[in-house]
Amino acid sequence: MITAERKPMEELIECLRPYHRILLVGCNECVTVCSAGGRKEVGILSSALQMAFMKEGKTLEIREITLERQCDPEYIEELVTDISQAEAVMSMACGCGVQEIAKRFKEKPVFPAVNTSFMGASEQQGVWAERCQGCGDCVLGITGGICPVARCSKQLFNGPCGGSTTGKCEINPDIDCAWQLIWDRMKALGIEENYEKNMPPKDWRTSRGGGPRTIIREDLAK
Numbered sequence: 001m002i003t004a005e006r007k008p009m010e011e012l013i014e015c016l017r018p019y020h021r022i023l024l025v026g027c028n029e030c031v032t033v034c035s036a037g038g039r040k041e042v043g044i045l046s047s048a049l050q051m052a053f054m055k056e057g058k059t060l061e062i063r064e065i066t067l068e069r070q071c072d073p074e075y076i077e078e079l080v081t082d083i084s085q086a087e088a089v090m091s092m093a094c095g096c097g098v099q100e101i102a103k104r105f106k107e108k109p110v111f112p113a114v115n116t117s118f119m120g121a122s123e124q125q126g127v128w129a130e131r132c133q134g135c136g137d138c139v140l141g142i143t144g145g146i147c148p149v150a151r152c153s154k155q156l157f158n159g160p161c162g163g164s165t166t167g168k169c170e171i172n173p174d175i176d177c178a179w180q181l182i183w184d185r186m187k188a189l190g191i192e193e194n195y196e197k198n199m200p201p202k203d204w205r206t207s208r209g210g211g212p213r214t215i216i217r218e219d220l221a222k
């Protein structure tokens, strides 16, 4: 899923200062799972903003709504009435959701309430870790299911850098060395021969190196 964290209150208050009536929009998908921008977080932020403005002797009217998916134009249409009555919008979705609102409602200022972070998985309650960078040419089948792009600090494709100590990464000793994990997994799977194979230089055009990407499914596109 896409992970995100709420921005600091001071930053949110600052961008809403010129307004008296806003629409606060959450999303029921990834940001709900990582407790950053679902219905519950919309309610919490709404109360916190109103209290902060009250302390300054101002009022901020907030209408709350949480969409099924903010990155989908079909659901964005549900905002039409509410948005017409608001001076500005604050979105608690990832950057995709914020941009969908900006695209549909060109005349309305839209502010992100969260910092979109990475594609990750839940390690334990309240802890998410980066797992994929969407490189567009997945090598997990070769590396035993451990991603060298997202999990090796140097994005090495042909073995470790040599700086790892007791299985930890030399760049950040709090994280496991990805290549230690890859090697352990290759051994467990009996595919150690993959470790000896040289992976060719990666074509980063399938990743962000080729600019913004689009997927077109001819069978689905109208």
Ligand code: SF4
Binding pocket: 131, 132, 133, 134, 135, 136, 137, 138, 139, 140, 147, 148, 149, 150
């Ligand atoms: S190899 Fe690429 S697509 Fe596969 S998990 Fe890593 S970043 Fe994601």
Ligand code: SF4
Binding pocket: 151, 152, 153, 154, 155, 156, 159, 160, 161, 162, 163, 164, 168, 169, 170, 171, 176, 177, 178, 179, 180
């Ligand atoms: S210690 Fe391991 S994870 Fe860290 S940069 Fe070197 S090979 Fe990559």
